[in-house]
Amino acid sequence: MSARIGVYVCECGPNIPDRIDIDRVLEEISPLKDVAVAKRYRLLCSNDGKKYLADEIRSEKLTHLVVAACSPRDHEKTFMKVCLEAGLNPFLFQMVNIREQCAWIFSEKSEATRMAVKYIRAGISRVTLHEPLLQKEIKATPDVLVVGGGIAGVETALSLAGQKRRVYLVERSDALGGTAARLGRLLPHQGTDMRLIQEKIEHAENNENISVFKGCEVEDIRGFLGNFEVSLKRSGGEPPPEMFRVGAVVVATGFALWDAFDPDVTGYGKIDDVVTSLEFEAMSASGKILKKNGSPPRSVALIHCVGRKEKGYCSKVCCLYSLKFAHQLKDSQPAPDVFEFYSDLCLPEKTDQDVFEEAKKRGVRFLRADDIRVEGRNGKIRIAYRDGSAEEAVEVEMAVLAPAMVPAPDSDRLARMLNIPLDETGFFKEAHSMLDPVSAPISGIYIAGCASGPKSIPESVVQAQAASGKILSVLMLGKTLEPEVKVSTIKEELCTGCQTCLNVCFYGAISFDAFRGVSVVNEAICRGCGSCVGSCPSGAISSKQFTYQQLFKEVMEALR
């Protein structure tokens, strides 16, 4: 059967006929090969217009449709829907933008008309080469793997687990709760009460829809959104290995504290009673903030920003927890002298400054300090620092370092396994740092909490709930997934196996079949961006609806 193309020029009210001679356009288009009908209509996107178009598709027995109107951003979807309703495959349709690209930009009517003819010819030439693509459906598992049993992982598991959705919560250590569970207390606006954290852990442990694997690590993950296969191993290496299928993966592996600081500068490891913030938290949790000799410190230095310069970023929460420490110290009897050594006070949340003002009122001394050196002197700790141009020093009995937060160890191994990127700081990289902060670039993989960078506990909890929100809106119970239709395809006979495409694919949709020596596209993951098409040196890859032939024909006509 030969093609019957219908070409419809929308007037868009006065917008197009004022600037384009539509009759002239139709005159030029009508005689073209395969054009069965070429007509004009007042407003195709109106309800009457859509009905008219559907009737035309049926009565004229059209095999392809070209609509010359506004930008496809406005109404491509509208007309694809019309095609679908009229029984025409919506991918056998081409939209030509003669409003924004002709009518609205040329001052001469003759010029706008000439360009409109070219563009419509281009549209006609490509539409006959279109394939009747079909929307595929993929069955998906609603279950979810959460890697990391800290507060973000626990919150994610609690938000997701339900009667028909199992969550596998994998924690490398022997206990859930991560860093949050090891703290001495929370901040006032976080509820101060550590029971909040403990309750969440207990709920996760006792939830029959959550399988908790403590002392376990992910051995391998393969698959894609809706269908990942996961195998676990015991951290010690002993069996039993666990295998299961999940539809999504949440990376909630937390952070570590930077520990590569110079003992000659920080005194850590060389001078007694110089501790890190987490060591102080442990003392605080045990209720005994004591020096090594067992007596309470009469003066304490809290040193912010340890490693800020070296790492090149601010860890966001150290100022606030150092303020928390100051309050905690001032709560004890007798209250010690407390000195905070800081560079900039970073108090970005609405209640943070109150905590600071309160500390000032309680007599905590705030010293803006550069080039801090912690030295031992006669059994005391001497903090030498520079204030502007002056050299100053303070003697204390205990010093608490607030080191930078850094990526959790082994992040790179997990990143490689999941085929997701880390950023230049070594934390997991977000799909979009602004608009999609809890997704990894690959569909079906999410990031929550400090795995993607320093965060407070409430922020980590928000991210956990956010990852849950994203998963619940994608992996709906009883629903299939609809992957992208206009995906890339690889002609195996042309593929030389150079694997260039693997490196350019942002979504991890391409893998290498070593046996056949060719790259393979996973259509369930491909988003049709076309990066691989451009990268392939042998021209083996093409994008459905953007084949070389289609583009060549289209451009040829446009340039005639």
Place this chain on the structure above:
Amino acid sequence: MKNESVLILGAGVAGMEASLLLAAAGRKVHLVEKEPMIGGQLIKFEEVYPHMECSTCMVAPQQQAVLQNGNIEIHYLSALEKLEGSAGAFKASVKKKARYVSLANCIGCGACYDPCPVSLENEFEEGLAAARKAIAVPCAGALPNVPAIDPRHCLFLNGKDTQCRACKDACVFDAVQFEDKDETAVLDVGAVVVATGFGLLDVKQNPQYGYGEGKNVYTALEFERLFASNGPTGGNLTLRNGQTPKTVGIVHCVGRSELGYCSGVCCMYSVKFSRFLKHKLPDVRIREFHTDLCVPGKAYQKFFEKTRSEGVEFVRAETVKIASKESRLQVLYQNGGRGEEVFEADMVILSPAMIPAAGAKELAEVLGIKLDAKGFFAGRPGSLSPVETPVEGIFVIGCAEGPKDIPESVAQAAAAVGKILSLIPHEAN
């Protein structure tokens, strides 16, 4: 049976994200927006830190997706008036002001603007732009691209000229409908999400900053519009007299000490302003006046360092005062132990504190939830998640909860969706 529909108040970046996720989950969303368009504050910015991405390019696809989503019903020019019931079964009364232009018929050709005889100040452009008409879209590129008539100023609607039909006569799509009436919609919803955003401190309240009287002191939002290529000057960074500034002072923390909190984002956007300036005027001399530099998180400090390496001066200033000296401005500031210093500038940009959006207090009363001491919506005591409020089924996201940046707002939006979808699972589940 719990109602699965959700009411979202505010169509900024947070409200749009929540709407799209809920709609994707098959939920009916009622998106209530006070403006005749969606997009919130983000569409005012040319570029956003730290990657200097084009802001409108970033949000336009979100806006389009919201407009084209069959599960999202947008109520423009609307506000929540009354809320009754409880989680799973709220009844919301939404007052909708008449638009006087049919969303179905209008194609956004703009033929009605020119004939309108009324000229008004352009609020979107912070008063920097040429006048707008009584029938207008708030800004170029507004989505939906459909104007609204301002009934206070339209001569026909305010009764000053009952013969005026200028816009109606110009419209060939029969989209102008003077017969539109304000109405109240009663909506049954299972949950409510408050995403009403923020305002900026009115710098006129602090005369020390020398704002006003046609001086070249600009607020952050004014400067954003000045830089925007779709803004009042087409992106030309010019002073009010048309000249190019040679020296610029940027003042951080305007209002911080009075309000008692740091807004968390001003340091970063102030640094962004320096980038803007250096990008368009490479020889400009810039000095930023800050208290504590707040550049939290893994990505922000590098942005600051790179800007400083390009020659932008950063000085710590405890107090700042702006004075006029002939046609120029003087920034007088206390620089630590060094005492008062003076910086002469052609242009001064103020970065004012983020404050609760106008109407937050009234809305809190309607919702039956409290505001905190700073006037933002308060979270539920004892909850670790700031999106939860004391009333089950009501969530607060984005800057309505407190100052925050874009990714934090977006994460809160998704978090509220997570809570709603697990609180009110789909019936069939």
